[in-house]
Amino acid sequence: MRVGIVSGHNIPEITEGFEEISVETRFGKIDLLIGEYRNKEVVFLNRHQGRLPPHRINYLANVEAMKLSKVDSIFSFGTVGSLNPNIRPGFLVIPDDFIDFTKNRRYSFFDDSRTHIDMSDPFCPYLRKVLIDTCKELEVDFCDRGVYLSTEGPRLETKAEIRLFSNYADIVGMTLVPEVVLAREKEMCYGAICLVCNMASGIQGSLSAEEIKRFFNEKKKIVSDILGLAISKIEDKRDCRCREALKEARL
Numbered sequence: 001m002r003v004g005i006v007s008g009h010n011i012p013e014i015t016e017g018f019e020e021i022s023v024e025t026r027f028g029k030i031d032l033l034i035g036e037y038r039n040k041e042v043v044f045l046n047r048h049q050g051r052l053p054p055h056r057i058n059y060l061a062n063v064e065a066m067k068l069s070k071v072d073s074i075f076s077f078g079t080v081g082s083l084n085p086n087i088r089p090g091f092l093v094i095p096d097d098f099i100d101f102t103k104n105r106r107y108s109f110f111d112d113s114r115t116h117i118d119m120s121d122p123f124c125p126y127l128r129k130v131l132i133d134t135c136k137e138l139e140v141d142f143c144d145r146g147v148y149l150s151t152e153g154p155r156l157e158t159k160a161e162i163r164l165f166s167n168y169a170d171i172v173g174m175t176l177v178p179e180v181v182l183a184r185e186k187e188m189c190y191g192a193i194c195l196v197c198n199m200a201s202g203i204q205g206s207l208s209a210e211e212i213k214r215f216f217n218e219k220k221k222i223v224s225d226i227l228g229l230a231i232s233k234i235e236d237k238r239d240c241r242c243r244e245a246l247k248e249a250r251l
């Protein structure tokens with residue numbers, strides 16, 4: 001079993017001493033860090049590869065590189081804004097569903113066959129449980145469910161968009177989709193944990209990228225603590241169906 005972490009930020013507390021490797025995929029070359037953490041083999045991927053904004057991330061290459069590196073379980077981390085007045089900055093959210101408002105990405109590995117994976121439960125229930133148990137143990141403020149709405153970016157949202165989105169979703173970010181979908185297409189378990197850095201633009205007034213970054217830097221220790229403990233808890237045996245996602249997906 002190899003555990004993957006896909007994050008928008010480097011997490012040196014976990015990857016210290018890891019080896020840098022490059023993986024050639026059909027979609028491009030991806031740089032990863034690989035090593036051992038708390039007796040688990042871990043592969044770390046910075047989804048931005050150091051420079052790419054959300055709308056230009058090579059999601060296909062990222063997920064394929066994880067699969068080629070024998071990763072079978074992915075913990076994903078990203079920052080988000082909150083649309084829900086009960087979910088305040090500093091909260092961690094473990095989403096249980098998503099809405100896709102992206103516009104111009106590649107969404108599937110299956111361009112030449114009619115393959116339709118089931119998304120009625122997009123996040124692995126086992127990895128969600130590991131993340132929930134971890135947050136309870138660390139006594140952090142967290143929400144054990146939430147709908148993540150993914151925008152295309154890179155711009156932040158308008159007030160009218162936030163009014164619309166807040167009827168249907170709890171948090172807003174730019175990078176979860178199509179990553180979560182592609183992981184399922186590769187039959188990998190995928191669970192996400194999101195750090196709320198701000199109330200969404202239309203709710204808190206103006207919003208700057210610098211503010212999001214400043215907030216993340218203040219809170220990043222808790223993120224590495226959660227991911228570190230979650231890695232130590234994960235076991236190979238599980239009762240989810242992620243590993244057979246393609247079984248009934250083909251027409």
Ligand code: HPA
Binds near residue numbers: 198
């Ligand atoms: N919107 C989109 N992405 C984000 C936000 C936001 O308010 N905060 C952090 N990432």
